[in-house]
Every structure is written in structure tokens, then in C-alpha cells.
Amino acid sequence: MSNSNSEFFQYPKVSPVFIRDMCAKPGFKMFVLRCGGADSPVVGFCGANFASPPTAELGPICVAGGLRKRGYGEELAKHALDFLKQNGITKVFVKVKRSNVAAQKFFKSLDFKVTEQIICGGEEALVMRYGKD
Numbered sequence: 001m002s003n004s005n006s007e008f009f010q011y012p013k014v015s016p017v018f019i020r021d022m023c024a025k026p027g028f029k030m031f032v033l034r035c036g037g038a039d040s041p042v043v044g045f046c047g048a049n050f051a052s053p054p055t056a057e058l059g060p061i062c063v064a065g066g067l068r069k070r071g072y073g074e075e076l077a078k079h080a081l082d083f084l085k086q087n088g089i090t091k092v093f094v095k096v097k098r099s100n101v102a103a104q105k106f107f108k109s110l111d112f113k114v115t116e117q118i119i120c121g122g123e124e125a126l127v128m129r130y131g132k133d
């Protein structure tokens with residue numbers, strides 16, 4: 001799923017190996033939503049990098065192509081945000097490619113607000129923030 005959606009991600013190297021390596025690092029959590037038991041197909045995933053409290057970065061987040069717009073992304077993101085809150089994280093940000101309008105609308109629906117424009121992975125991107133200053 002990460003390979004087939006790599007054009008959406010703010011970092012150019014989001015691949016199965018990248019995700020496996022991230023999961024092994026302290027201060028990083030990857031939440032995976034499946035459609036059944038432990039061996040059932042993956043519906044989506046959402047990472048959270050909370051190695052530098054009180055701020056954390058959400059992502060990468062992805063829902064399988066045929067299963068979008070059914071609330072799974074929101075379920076994943078809210079689960080990750082709850083986890084971060086329980087771990088004392090009060091401020092969360094995401095980096096979203098400027099071209100990824102669907103993801104911007106998705107994060108806006110979760111109360112993230114655009115605060116900065118940056119270049120990330122050689123492309124224009126927006127930083128969107130959630131939480132109190």
C-alpha cells in the first residue's frame with residue numbers, strides 16, 4: 001500500500017522498508033487498521049513520531065484505494081491523536097504536499113490548520129497544526 005501511494009507522501013522514501021525501520025525506532029508508533037483478525041488485509045495505517053515531546057508529527061497515513069471516504073482515515077487519525085494525548089503530547093503537526101488537496105481537506109476536517117509553507121522532499125508542502133500553543 002505504501003508503494004502504490006508513494007506519490008501522496010510528503011517524504012519521498014515512504015516504502016515498506018522505510019515503515020519497518022521507523023517502527024523499530026523509539027518514539028515512533030504505527031497504527032494499522034485491518035478488516036478482521038491479525039492476518040486479514042490492511043485497510044490503512046497511520047504513523048506518529050513523538051520522539052520530541054510536547055510536539056509530535058502525524059503520518060504517514062494511508063487508506064487503501066478502494067476503501068477511502070468511509071471514515072477509516074478519521075478513525076485511524078483520531079486513534080493516533082488519542083494515543084498522543086495520553087502520552088502528554090499537546091501539539092501535533094502534519095506535512096502535506098501542496099498538490100495533495102484531498103489530504104489537506106481531510107486534515108482540515110480534523111481541525112488541523114495551515115501554519116507554514118515549506119519545501120519538503122523537493123516539493124512545495126504545507127505544515128498543518130492541531131492542538132493548543
Ligand SMILES: CC(C)(COP(=O)(O)OP(=O)(O)OC[C@H]1O[C@@H](n2cnc3c(N)ncnc32)[C@H](O)[C@@H]1OP(=O)(O)O)[C@@H](O)C(=O)NCCC(=O)NCCS
Nearest residue numbers: 008061062063068069070071072073074102103105106109
Ligand atoms: C487522506 C486519506 C488518509 C483520508 O482517508 P479516508 O478514509 O478517505 O478519509 P475519511 O473517510 O475518514 O474522511 C474524513 C473527512 O475528511 C475529508 N475528506 C477525506 N477525503 C476527502 C477528499 N478526497 N476530498 C475532500 N474531502 C475529503 C472529508 O471531510 C471527510 O468527511 P466526510 O466524508 O464526512 O465528508 C486518504 O485519502 C488517503 O489514503 N490518501 C492517500 C495517502 C495520502 O494522501 N496521505 C496523506 C499524506 S500527508
